Amino acid sequence: MAAPSSTPALPAVPAPRPRSDWDAWGTRPATLPAGAKTLLATLLPGRAHPLSRVPAPRLSPSQLDDTDLDDLAALVGAEHATRDDVVRRRHLGGKSTPDLIRRRSPDVQAAPDAVVSPASHDEVRAVVDHCDRAGIAVVPFGGGTSVVGGVDPDRGSHAAVIALDLSRTAALLDLDRTSLLATLGAGTTGPQVEELLSAHGLTLGHFPQSFEFASIGGFAATRSSGQASRGYGRFDELVHALRVATPRGDLRLGRAQAGAAGPDLRELFLGSEGALGVLTEITVRVRPAPTATAYAAWSFPDFAAGAEALREATQRGIRPTVLRVSDTTETRVNAAMGGHLGRLGGCLAIMTAEGADDADAAATAGALDAVFAAHGAKTRGDAPARSWERTRFASPALRDTLLDSGVLVETLETATTWTHLAALKASVTAALTDALTAHGTKPVVMCHISHVYPAGASLYFTVACAMTSDPLAQWSSAKDAASRAIVTGAGTITHHHAVGRDHLPYLEAEIGPLGTDVLRAVKERLDPRGIMNPGVLVPADRR
Template structure:
């Protein structure tokens, strides 16, 4: 992974002139290239990992796997959100972790956590580093130092049960690696988020990830039958069967816990046979409301397609322009079916009938082929836009079908209003990315002139959008997780008592508080006494 951009540095490129012209025309501003500090010019702060802690960690994982090099530490300085990359492009790596520690087993993770608790060293679990919500920021308030716990050595397929159709995987496996191992057994996860090429199995579990084919394969957390986690207090082995009435399902405490309660060291997940057939079709609708009603009919009408997503009018136009195609107006939906040949034929016929009845027009396979060709390229385009001085970022939410139109309008207006204060209105795209019988997820993509303070512009826009989401009853995150960025809205999402429950779990499993501090759980409000005692300048 690149240290100041997404993915493979060899795949990075400047914006083509045709795209620069399109973006400048749509935004109504002249693009100006933004400079970026070279890695060789970075001022990486020295590691402050105490010698006693370093020796204790080396005794667990071996000296070669306690890495204090600048290169390793810089590449663990946060995730891949636009604010993350803007800081690093500006040369700000002040928050680099003090070491990168690479355990090879569950037992080593346990011992690393115990050593860190003893020496007051914060631990930030690290998989693919693809978080876009501050989930892997190396925060360490009140601690001596902070390490990045890189799980990349734990990347085995531990077991396959073809009868039950389950597989047990270690957390450091990237998705392509996991799929290659499973394919040898004729199986697949079918989990394909935009971060597919770099995200890891452990990261999916820790963030409740949802892939682009979730309509057919389900969310990742719904795939998990069993998980094992290391905590400073010991091991949690959770989940024995497909269903249980043995009290609350405690594995749900770890799924979505973002490394704040424990480090997931293996998961047993549901897998499917590799599909023998696939059928792709694009459909166009006269407007977003008509397309939304069509997707709701699919989600509520029986077996949905494996993949279904609907772009609004703006996104449909932008995508067509970027691909060199002809924008025809309306909204484009991408639909795919996978399975046996008979299953695909039957489901495709059922879907086509439903979409035609809802006002859709079939556009054939070519638009889907174009989408598949670029489905993982969005972050590279974002990097090119940042290099051209354009602020580009995404956010997502979800709600019930009856609230969806109002939520989309409110978030769009909040983003547009916050970013248009200097007279340069943004472009706000939206698509439905995941569907359920009860509702759907909305995914927004924003492009605006960066100006002199692009990070500040996005912070204000994000705050406005988050408030709009909370005010309209949407979730603050459908699949990006909480991290540090969504903490301001967590109490609204789960209530003050819900926050207290999370704190109680944290105290039980991680008494010293070393695991991924500053994420998931909102900090307690300052007491009246603390406010009264604060110096005047801190008020």
């Protein structure tokens, strides 16, 4: 890409972007693709419980008194501290399937008592100080795309809770072109980050499926992983420095490259999920935007062969940008749903590889091809990978359309070592299948390897089944069964969705009682009154 003719001035503020609808993913309903009807007939043998959207939800009344609202308004501007129901309903929580099901309930919806939107670190600092003094819980709210209950309006033991909406902090604050470091306001969303960086011929390369709405502060607070993680690294690997506002004071972490000044305190805040403080400014490693991309796909005879091929390629150091393989069920369902992927059998693997030029990108595809062929893979050209890239942000909106038809679709993820991968996949699949079958709704359980590392990989499950008349109980028992299979099967309770409130009951099985104590001690030191996101990372009732 040619260098821009003039360097845009900093700080630079991005164009505003539409937010996701309050009760769905995205901004407009998705149409089910061709082939979905056949799939629905298989999934819904005559007992659909469709769930409609609620046009005018009833919200819990605000518990924030006039004095506190006035005080907060004085800190951020009257129009940026509000108890208005239309604003509060955009902050009811995240976007898991249970969240979307709850939004369709005619019952009163638990809402934050106010939404407060600071525009800078100093305003965040002032709001946190006020809430600490007044005993008001604070839920940092980035894009609100959490799928683990991370942005639920939980008051804990406090009288009121605010959603601290960080969208007004969106900006490119600083750019060090020499070191390739960009400092961004925490509320900058994925597309805004790329817009701001592309003006300088740069990219961050972080593309989670929630890219369109999630924020850079949220990526850091949840240790997000993007679809291009093989090429660019997980989000935590992209973070150079952080500025944090905690109830006890401010921190600036990540002064120099590769410091050995004791334990790396950035790691305390990467994955801190708003429970320790507010990440206000994030300095990330950026790269020149890619100049060439190669696309390729293969079909493996089975998942074991695909996993083994990905392991070998990764351990040999072959580094495409995106690399993933679906199991046979997911490959078949995608083929039935899409039409794009034709009638592929076996297990589909796709790859994209960025390079300095076409030959460089093609060389990565060629290196993978050589490894994959030895594992029985057949090449499938570039169309499946191009099709995946074109449609990759569109599929989550189908969840809403499927709920309309009485189909529950939800995802969950884990990671483990290559040694335990096959057994973990089998046990989680069995747990989901058994739990949902016990409800009389035999599911379709699909899985793909979404992120690969030399020592292991992540497993991403998608589950679809007919919805019962109590879909929250239905999914809760399946999720519990899967989570138990994960923690007893050498998996992590989360590879990238984070802990939130939903995974908290399973965290101690992973980090042990001492690990839980360490987290509690850090929380007590930084947030002695427990105002920060009560119930996330540390149980609210144990403080």
